[in-house]
Amino acid sequence: MSDVADAEGIALKREHPARTALRRLFRHRLFVTGLFLFAIVAGIGAAAPWITDIDPQRLSMRNKFLPPGEAWVFGTDNFGRSLWSRVVWGAQLSMIIGASVVALNAVFGTLIGALAGYFKRLDNALMRVNDALMAFPAILLAIAVTSVLGPSTLNVILALSIVYIPRTARIVRSSVIVLREMEYVQAAVAAGAGHWRILRRHILPNAMAPMIVQLSFLFAYAVLSEATLSFLGVGAVPPTPTWGNIMAEGRDFMREAPWIITIPGVMLMITVMGLNLLGDGLRDVLDPRLRIQQ
Amino acid sequence: MVGVAFRRLLSAIPVLLIVSLITFGLMRLIPGDPAAAIAGVSATPAQIEQLRRDLGLDQPLHLQLLDYYRGLARGDLGRSLLLGKGVFAATMERLPVTIGLSLFALAFTLLIGIASGIVAALRQNSWVDQAAMMFAMIGISVPNFFLGLLMIILFAVHLGWLPSGGYVPFGEDPVGWLRSMTMPAFSLALLQAGLLARITRSSMLEVLRQDYIRTAKAKGLPHRKVVLKHALSNALIPIVTVVGIIVSLLLSGAVVTEALFSIPGMGQLLTQAVLSRDYPMVQGGLLLVTTFLVMVNITVDTLYAVLDPRVRYE
Numbered sequence: 001m002s003d004v005a006d007a008e009g010i011a012l013k014r015e016h017p018a019r020t021a022l023r024r025l026f027r028h029r030l031f032v033t034g035l036f037l038f039a040i041v042a043g044i045g046a047a048a049p050w051i052t053d054i055d056p057q058r059l060s061m062r063n064k065f066l067p068p069g070e071a072w073v074f075g076t077d078n079f080g081r082s083l084w085s086r087v088v089w090g091a092q093l094s095m096i097i098g099a100s101v102v103a104l105n106a107v108f109g110t111l112i113g114a115l116a117g118y119f120k121r122l123d124n125a126l127m128r129v130n131d132a133l134m135a136f137p138a139i140l141l142a143i144a145v146t147s148v149l150g151p152s153t154l155n156v157i158l159a160l161s162i163v164y165i166p167r168t169a170r171i172v173r174s175s176v177i178v179l180r181e182m183e184y185v186q187a188a189v190a191a192g193a194g195h196w197r198i199l200r201r202h203i204l205p206n207a208m209a210p211m212i213v214q215l216s217f218l219f220a221y222a223v224l225s226e227a228t229l230s231f232l233g234v235g236a237v238p239p240t241p242t243w244g245n246i247m248a249e250g251r252d253f254m255r256e257a258p259w260i261i262t263i264p265g266v267m268l269m270i271t272v273m274g275l276n277l278l279g280d281g282l283r284d285v286l287d288p289r290l291r292i293q294q
Numbered sequence: 295m296v297g298v299a300f301r302r303l304l305s306a307i308p309v310l311l312i313v314s315l316i317t318f319g320l321m322r323l324i325p326g327d328p329a330a331a332i333a334g335v336s337a338t339p340a341q342i343e344q345l346r347r348d349l350g351l352d353q354p355l356h357l358q359l360l361d362y363y364r365g366l367a368r369g370d371l372g373r374s375l376l377l378g379k380g381v382f383a384a385t386m387e388r389l390p391v392t393i394g395l396s397l398f399a400l401a402f403t404l405l406i407g408i409a410s411g412i413v414a415a416l417r418q419n420s421w422v423d424q425a426a427m428m429f430a431m432i433g434i435s436v437p438n439f440f441l442g443l444l445m446i447i448l449f450a451v452h453l454g455w456l457p458s459g460g461y462v463p464f465g466e467d468p469v470g471w472l473r474s475m476t477m478p479a480f481s482l483a484l485l486q487a488g489l490l491a492r493i494t495r496s497s498m499l500e501v502l503r504q505d506y507i508r509t510a511k512a513k514g515l516p517h518r519k520v521v522l523k524h525a526l527s528n529a530l531i532p533i534v535t536v537v538g539i540i541v542s543l544l545l546s547g548a549v550v551t552e553a554l555f556s557i558p559g560m561g562q563l564l565t566q567a568v569l570s571r572d573y574p575m576v577q578g579g580l581l582l583v584t585t586f587l588v589m590v591n592i593t594v595d596t597l598y599a600v601l602d603p604r605v606r607y608e
Contacts, residue, residue, distance in 0.1 A: 128308050128309065128312055129312055131309045131312075132309050132310075132312035132313045132315075132316060133316070135309055135310075135313055135584050135587060135588055136313070136316075136580065136584050136587075137542055137545045137546035137549070137583060137584070137587060138542075138546045139546045139547070139549050139550065140545075140546060140549060140561075140564060140580060140583060141580070143549070143564065143565065143568050144317075144320055144564075144568065144576055144580055145320070146568075147568035147569075147571070147573075147576060148320050148321070148323050148324050149323075149325070150325070220435075224437055227437060228437065228439065228550050231439055231550065231553075232549070232550060232553055232565055233565075233569060234565070234568055234569070247439070247440070247443070251443070254443065254446065254447050254451060255447075255451050258447055261440075261443050261447075262444070265437070265440035265443065265444070268437055268440060269435055269436050269437070269440065272434075272435040272436075272437070273431065273432070273434075273435035276431065276434055276435055277431070
């Protein structure tokens with residue numbers, strides 16, 4: 001598959017590299033599948049106010065435990081709440097949390113990674129703290145941080161960022177270290193460019209590819225970790241409709257109403273799989289090692 | 295080998311120092327008054343004051359830090375507020391349960407991951423390869439607690455083959471232990487098995503392309519022998535490095551698996567400590583688990599250097 005793409009890469013030499021990458025991405029079957037799966041969930045989340053008409057928290061005891069059917073698309077839970085409304089709003093929350101963690105990682109991961117990789121004096125200090133944060137088992141650190149800050153959506157975002165930013169920073173740093181020694185960077189230094197300009201114009205644009213790949217996987221981890229935290233009862237406070245909360249509440253009724261667990265679980269799986277496929281595709285296309293072969 | 299182990303131990307010191315500083319700082323980061331937050335809403339001012347003194351929170355920060363390290367040097371990690379016993383003792387009671395679960399899951403991971411990775415690599419681009427990689431992708435994408443729930447619904451609720459939760463100590467009843475741990479270990483292992491299958495496959499493909507494999511085939515060695523002896527032993531070397539990462543993922547994942555299957559391990563202990571605001575337990579437990587993990591990684595790195603003499607840690 002890569003042979004075909006490589007041959008075309010040569011034929012279309014003058015095209016903007018971003019366009020070449022996009023063209024190759026959209027020919028990558030797994031990437032397109034992943035994008036499609038992810039787009040379904042993101043679309044549902046974004047359209048939540050228009051595709052649900054029942055408040056996800058409205059109780060209706062006489063409608064409890066209704067199986068999925070015509071009147072209730074996804075059925076109802078133990079309080080007679082519409083599972084469709086809860087799962088759809090849960091999708092929105094997952095997307096918001098995932099996107100926020102990714103955005104914070106993009107900013108602070110790049111900043112810390114670039115500083116550590118570019119300025120040798122800062123490297124040791126920054127990376128020791130980084131290593132220490134990475135030494136903790138991820139979920140345990142996230143639980144400890146949310147326990148300190150208190151359970152809320154915002155604090156879950158903060159906790160997951162604290163857990164994952166060191167990992168992003170490490171990836172950015174390793175690209176920056178390689179790029180810093182490149183001849184074209186030294187030429188820029190010789191030409192009198194300042195540190196800021198060198199980082200921004202010459203180094204970071206070339207360090208983007210591995211980071212973009214990392215961020216797509218990170219989105220998956222963030223959604224998964226958020227669901228895990230709320231399943232454990234240390235995430236957003238119930239009755240907030242997160243997938244983890246819905247599944248935790250459905251646990252006691254898995255014999256009579258298994259759909260309460262399976263529907264949000266399948267949504268979670270679709271999201272994570274979509275993002276994993278997307279990340280695999282991005283890696284195939286953007287991986288620097290592939291690029292050198294061109 | 296001793297040199298590598300020693301150097302890795304030295305480099306772990308700053309990491310563990312910062313880890314201990316972070317765990318120390320955690321409780322002090324509670325917004326507002328930590329003592330009031332720990333005591334809970336129903337506590338009287340006198341109780342809060344008492345707790346503040348017990349935890350040493352009435353002292354200036356540098357003295358608290360000094361006290362903390364003095365305690366660590368003596369192996370004293372404080373007392374759990376909930377259990378009324380030492381954090382170290384409580385951890386030592388629960389950690390073996392988690393380690394047992396993680397080792398069982400590790401066995402599943404290695405078995406499923408390496409076997410499917412090898413089969414996929416040997417039949418590259420065939421339907422076997424595609425099916426194996428598809429299963430790997432599913433494994434990576436199914437949240438372990440969702441898989442656990444599905445297994446409970448199928449094997450415990452409907453078929454009644456395995457208990458839906460609970461824990462039987464291995465020493466009391468090995469078969470009971472096996473029965474109670476099979477679903478937890480499997481559901482915990484699948485994610486790592488998926489990752490490992492992908493790594494094994496690419497490592498194996500890389501080795502199979504090398505000249506010495508062609509030489510071995512050319513001199514007429516049976517295919518089985520070439521694959522199992524010549525290729526596999528070299529393809530497994532990079533896999534050793536990821537074992538450290540896998541153990542870390544297993545310990546992390548065990549937290550939710552234990553909660554799901556009511557297994558009284560370290561993850562359950564820490565989750566309960568968090569929910570009941572038992573901060574000395576959270577702090578000390580986190581430090582111990584992380585130290586354990588750092589030690590596991592040092593062992594893995596040392597092992598790697600033994601297996602592959604080309605590796606030199608600077």
